[in-house]
């Protein structure tokens with residue numbers, strides 16, 4: 001979130017990005033301006049959205065632009081990205097473009113952006129293990145038509161063919177990830193982290209047991225001896241620590257590695273059954289930090305089952321706790337724990353982690369895709385940043401943006 005302290009991060013942004021934040025600051029000056037902007041947003045022409053705030057939150061609408069975003073982030077010291085092709089069926093029903101196209105474009109984002117970008121970052125690095133991997137996000141509800149039904153009923157024989165098709169679509173992407181890792185490993189055999197990895201995103205809780213099965217099937221196939229696939233667990237779920245323990249047991253019995261992205265969870269407001277989530281934010285926070293600490297401890301143990309971990313959070317305390325734990329960890333563990341925030345969100349925390357704590361293991365989640373599809377995503381970001389800015393009043397933030405702009409004159 002955009003917080004008002006430690007604003008020197010604004011100086012690390014490009015002028016168009018700063019102007020974009022100026023627009024967000026203006027939009028969030030008062031509750032009524034924010035509400036007005038949110039209601040008008042769906043009617044705003046795409047060219048205006050693109051001109052004003054698109055680049056703050058989105059990586060581009062084609063792969064060439066995404067590569068440029070990677071370079072722009074690298075200039076800020078952020079060496080890699082988690083790419084998410086934002087074409088999705090919001091309700092888990094029919095995707096707006098054919099799934100085969102989504103699969104093909106996701107594969108291309110690995111071979112044409114993430115692999116060359118990671119290789120470029122490594123070629124400039126003094127230590128090849130200080131460059132975090134490039135990740136490609138797999139959103140299960142965007143990878144098959146009727147995904148919600150299939151995931152919800154994955155253990156019902158009538159949906160088995162659908163589940164197998166979803167698995168096969170994910171497998172097609174993971175295969176490209178594994179091939180790129182093999183190619184780059186020949187060039188850089190001393191690297192201990194993956195070069196690229198596929199990350200299965202977590203969805204609403206009623207779909208999650210299907211998603212756990214999906215990520216487990218992918219771990220089993222692609223994570224033998226090294227990690228190509230990372231799964232997600234939402235730590236706001238009361239069952240999450242049990243899920244982590246069960247997956248650990250299955251992985252150690254079957255001899256494959258787990259890769260985890262731990263998040264708090266994004267669906268608290270749309271969750272039909274609120275009781276599956278911890279009753280308080282404090283409990284979620286404790287559970288999140290405990291999950292991170294347990295994963296890092298497992299990674300440093302004699303027989304680790306967790307091979308890779310993404311601490312995906314905008315929470316400063318959680319990120320600092322993870323960073324402190326890593327200070328005592330060995331080099332292999334340090335290379336395999338990565339701190340992630342969304343592009344355009346928590347920039348002050350990303351900046352602090354890199355500049356005050358010398359963290360190199362930082363990435364940004366970068367959505368990309370047709371502007372029409374990314375507009376929904378942009379609206380959600382505007383609402384979230386709006387909450388943060390508005391709670392401190394938008395003026396101080398806007399003033400800091402204007403000051404940062406004047407410093408450039």
Ligand SMILES: Cc1cc2nc3c(=O)[nH]c(=O)nc-3n(C[C@H](O)[C@H](O)[C@H](O)COP(=O)(O)OP(=O)(O)OC[C@H]3O[C@@H](n4cnc5c(N)ncnc54)[C@H](O)[C@@H]3O)c2cc1C
Pocket residue numbers: 082200201202203232234236263264265266267268277278279280281282284312313314315340341342364365
């Ligand atoms: C790189 C990245 C990838 C992500 N991928 C996913 C994903 O695949 N699936 C997904 O669901 N989310 C995902 N998220 C979003 C994430 O789950 C959080 O919603 C978001 O990051 C805000 O949580 P936070 O850890 O940043 O911390 P904070 O801002 O400190 O915490 C806010 C979160 O705390 C929890 N919370 C708030 N109030 C309460 C309460 N009263 N009781 C219990 N819990 C509460 C909620 O999860 C809320 O989102 C991702 C985030 C990042 C940065």
